[in-house]
Amino acid sequence: MIGVPTAILLGIVLLLLLLLLAARGSTVARELGSAPDLPMLDDEAGLDACPPEFVARIFSSDDWEFVSGTRSRQLQGLFRRERKLVALVWVDQTSKAIRRIMREHTEATRQSHDLQFATETKLALQYAELMLICGVLFLAIQAAGPQRVRGLALYAGTLSQRLTQAQQNFKTVTTGREFHGAGSS
Amino acid sequence: MTVTVKLVPVQAAYDDLLQRSLSKISCDLARLIYLASTRDYNTGTYHHDGLAARFSPDVAGKALEIAHRQIFYQLSAYSLEQLVEQLQIYLDCSHESPADVLRIWQKLEPYRVAIPVEVSPAVARLFLSNIRLALAIWRFRQEQAPKHP
Numbered sequence: 001m002i003g004v005p006t007a008i009l010l011g012i013v014l015l016l017l018l019l020l021l022a023a024r025g026s027t028v029a030r031e032l033g034s035a036p037d038l039p040m041l042d043d044e045a046g047l048d049a050c051p052p053e054f055v056a057r058i059f060s061s062d063d064w065e066f067v068s069g070t071r072s073r074q075l076q077g078l079f080r081r082e083r084k085l086v087a088l089v090w091v092d093q094t095s096k097a098i099r100r101i102m103r104e105h106t107e108a109t110r111q112s113h114d115l116q117f118a119t120e121t122k123l124a125l126q127y128a129e130l131m132l133i134c135g136v137l138f139l140a141i142q143a144a145g146p147q148r149v150r151g152l153a154l155y156a157g158t159l160s161q162r163l164t165q166a167q168q169n170f171k172t173v174t175t176g177r178e179f180h181g182a183g184s185s
Numbered sequence: 186m187t188v189t190v191k192l193v194p195v196q197a198a199y200d201d202l203l204q205r206s207l208s209k210i211s212c213d214l215a216r217l218i219y220l221a222s223t224r225d226y227n228t229g230t231y232h233h234d235g236l237a238a239r240f241s242p243d244v245a246g247k248a249l250e251i252a253h254r255q256i257f258y259q260l261s262a263y264s265l266e267q268l269v270e271q272l273q274i275y276l277d278c279s280h281e282s283p284a285d286v287l288r289i290w291q292k293l294e295p296y297r298v299a300i301p302v303e304v305s306p307a308v309a310r311l312f313l314s315n316i317r318l319a320l321a322i323w324r325f326r327q328e329q330a331p332k333h334p
Binding site: 048049050051053054057058062063066067070072074075078079082083085086089090093 | 258261266304306311318325
């Protein structure tokens with residue numbers, strides 16, 4: 001049996017380790033995924049988010065089954081390498097997007113006067129969960145390949161959309177209040 | 186009101202583009218290459234003389250841009266098997282030797298310029314990766330096929 005302080009300490013160490021892995025994986029994805037291949041996609045602020053059906057496609061095993069059917073080791077190796085990189089680019093894009101959302105949210109909360117503790121805690125927890133999942137995904141994709149982590153990737157995609165939606169709702173409400181405030185004064 | 190006035194001609198130009206040009210092209214891969222070729226390398230704006238004459242250069246450009254993005258996402262969502270089929274149709278319809286086209290595509294990767302601006306990096310990477318794989322699979326099949334004298 002381990003005590004509560006030890007468990008908390010272990011949890012913090014694990015969290016830091018995963019964040020470190022996420023940062024490392026993010027660098028790997030940036031180096032491999034964008035530098036030589038996609039030079040025109042550096043500025044991601046105005047780019048489309050990855051639609052959910054593509055998340056399912058990237059992590060699907062259908063293409064792998066098709067490539068396996070060729071019985072060519074060379075093609076199978078090429079597929080594993082290529083799909084791993086695509087998956088890492090997706091995780092990198094997702095983690096960047098959620099960091100941007102949280103940055104925007106932090107800026108918006110600074111100007112807001114009636115913050116709700118429960119909503120803010122929920123958002124912070126969702127953010128932490130997503131960052132943790134991204135860290136796990138970076139590690140798992142590199143170790144086991146994208147097809148094995150399909151469920152987790154789909155979950156991360158859904159959670160990321162939920163976080164984006166929550167931030168948009170917050171923005172709408174805040175803007176609405178400011179508008180009414182300005183109108184009544 | 187202004188939005189409706191602006192959107193209606195774009196929709197009409199898009200439909201016109203679909204009916205007069207895109208429907209006559211053999212496959213989605215060829216449609217993508219065609220639409221990407223209407224984009225200016227320096228400015229990123231789209232040009233189509235016939236469409237611009239019927240509507241306006243701005244409306245024609247917007248319709249081409251929408252069609253380009255749409256076909257790009259459609260093609261990127263294809264399975265590898267479907268993409269190999271697309272490649273086969275594209276090569277069959279091109280007036281060049283398939284082996285030559287394949288060699289140049291693998292060497293120069295000209296399909297990179299077919300990506301619209303501001304699309305998701307993950308989808309763009311998936312598209313490039315799938316084309317690369319489809320080319321390798323097509324080549325593999327050609328090498329495996331029995332040679333006829």
